[in-house]
Amino acid sequence: MDSQKSHVIVLAYPAQGHINPLLQFAKRLASKGLKATLATTYYTVSSIDAPTVGVEPISDGFDEGGFKQASSLDVYLESFKTVGSRTLTELVFKFKASGSPVNCIVYDSMLPWALDVARNLGIYAAVFMTTSASICSMFWQIDLGLLSLPLKPQTATVSLPGLPPLGRCDLPSPMSEPTSQTAYLEAIMEKFHSLNEDDWVFCNSFEDLEIELVKAMRGKWPLVMVGPMVPSAYLDQQIDGDRAYGASLWKPTSSQCLTWLATKPPRSVIYGSFGSMENISAEQVEEIAWGLKASNRPFLWVLKESEKKLPTGFLNSVGETGMVVSWCNQLEVLAHQAIGCFVTHCGWNSTLEGLGLGVPMVCVTERTDQPMNAKFVEDVWKVGVRTKKDEVGIVTREELEKCIRGAMDGESGEEIKRNANKWRELARSAVSVGGTSDMNINEFVVKLLEGKK
Ligand code: UDP
Numbered sequence: 001m002d003s004q005k006s007h008v009i010v011l012a013y014p015a016q017g018h019i020n021p022l023l024q025f026a027k028r029l030a031s032k033g034l035k036a037t038l039a040t041t042y043y044t045v046s047s048i049d050a051p052t053v054g055v056e057p058i059s060d061g062f063d064e065g066g067f068k069q070a071s072s073l074d075v076y077l078e079s080f081k082t083v084g085s086r087t088l089t090e091l092v093f094k095f096k097a098s099g100s101p102v103n104c105i106v107y108d109s110m111l112p113w114a115l116d117v118a119r120n121l122g123i124y125a126a127v128f129m130t131t132s133a134s135i136c137s138m139f140w141q142i143d144l145g146l147l148s149l150p151l152k153p154q155t156a157t158v159s160l161p162g163l164p165p166l167g168r169c170d171l172p173s174p175m176s177e178p179t180s181q182t183a184y185l186e187a188i189m190e191k192f193h194s195l196n197e198d199d200w201v202f203c204n205s206f207e208d209l210e211i212e213l214v215k216a217m218r219g220k221w222p223l224v225m226v227g228p229m230v231p232s233a234y235l236d237q238q239i240d241g242d243r244a245y246g247a248s249l250w251k252p253t254s255s256q257c258l259t260w261l262a263t264k265p266p267r268s269v270i271y272g273s274f275g276s277m278e279n280i281s282a283e284q285v286e287e288i289a290w291g292l293k294a295s296n297r298p299f300l301w302v303l304k305e306s307e308k309k310l311p312t313g314f315l316n317s318v319g320e321t322g323m324v325v326s327w328c329n330q331l332e333v334l335a336h337q338a339i340g341c342f343v344t345h346c347g348w349n350s351t352l353e354g355l356g357l358g359v360p361m362v363c364v365t366e367r368t369d370q371p372m373n374a375k376f377v378e379d380v381w382k383v384g385v386r387t388k389k390d391e392v393g394i395v396t397r398e399e400l401e402k403c404i405r406g407a408m409d410g411e412s413g414e415e416i417k418r419n420a421n422k423w424r425e426l427a428r429s430a431v432s433v434g435g436t437s438d439m440n441i442n443e444f445v446v447k448l449l450e451g452k453k
């Protein structure tokens with residue numbers, strides 16, 4: 001089978017934190033000679049601009065606005081399963097009719113029904129995990145019955161192979177509060193239940209990053225590390241490499257940010273962002289605002305609807321020292337020499353971007369996998385400081401200021417910078433030619449080019 005006949009559809013869940021790594025994976029496959037098409041929902045395709053990859057819509061049943069139109073996550077995921085299975089199948093038939101047959105579907109783990117679509121069509125199926133391998137290992141252990149939910153009230157620490165001891169506050173939120181996130185937990189568990197049925201299980205991580213887990217699980221589970229899925233120009237230093245994910249669900253204010261950053265000294269600016277689904281309480285926004293101001297450093301903060309959320313008079317009080325925008329090209333900002341610290345919610349993509357670009361982090365987490373990613377940032381990779389919440393669940397301005405100083409100043413700041421440089425290099429070598437992730441992708445490409453399915 002020649003490369004143009006080996007055609008992979010990469011199916012992404014329609015959220016920024018899912019489209020980015022899956023689109024990046026599609027681009028990697030295309031750069032290695034496969035034909036790759038990204039499939040996502042009707043209302044997200046127009047946000048994608050990736051010339052080396054085809055982009056095609058499928059339907060989740062809510063073609064005007066997606067998830068926001070659905071009455072609950074349950075309803076949304078059920079509709080996506082029914083309508084998505086049908087329209088994904090139709091897409092594969094369309095390609096067959098046009099002389100470009102598809103021989104593999106790589107699908108987002110949030111869309112586990114794509115396995116059945118691939119099976120029914122007799123083509124390869126590969127699932128792509130958008131979280132860390134450590135998070136995957138926890139759900140895997142739950143599926144095997146080695147870890148039972150809900151945790152017993154007396155369980156203070158969870159010990160699992162290859163992971164540091166985890167306190168309750170470190171666990172992914174569907175585990176620490178399973179009753180409040182049933183649909184989300186069920187979608188995840190459905191995937192882990194069928195893990196051995198996939199031809200490949202890919203994870204957006206790299207072996208060195210989770211080496212203890214890799215050692216503990218060798219030969220026991222099918223996970224293959226292919227990350228970090230960060231555009232190549234930022235990681236393997238290709239001057240003419242890929243400089244953006246190629247997908248933005250919001251309009252970035254990039255030139256404004258870069259002009260402002262250019263006026264600041266190297267490594268002086270705090271960049272704050274809480275991800276694409278940021279849902280921070282008014283009280284927390286206020287504490288972050290005053291904490292950033294108190295740090296006495298320039299800051300660039302991504303906050304949607306800031307005019308509604310920021311404390312009155314805040315922007316006037318900071319003047320030129322602070323800039324608040326509704327969305328930016330985060331990679332471009334993190335890669336800027338003026339950035340000295342990343343105040344982050346520790347979404348997995350943001351965590352990998354901070355690590356891959358060698359930026360010290362301050363973690364202000366909310367939910368899902370964020371607390372566990374933060375635990376690794378502080379205790380395992382030692383590239384940042386994790387904020388503690390007060391008794392009502394708020395990170396106070398004093399706490400934020402203290403953690404920013406810890407990540408940027410003095411001996412702790414120096415040690416964090418050294419570690420951040422080390423991890424940046426390790427991330428680069430994983431994706432560079434001959435690196436562990438690069439080799440893992442090559443094996444997949446070779447298999448597809450053999451064209452057995
Ligand atoms: N992002 C961006 N601009 C912003 C904020 C975020 O481009 O202003 C990108 C960021 O680079 C990352 C993604 O959005 O790739 C967010 O994914 P993450 O897993 O960090 O968090 P989520 O949005 O899923 O909570």
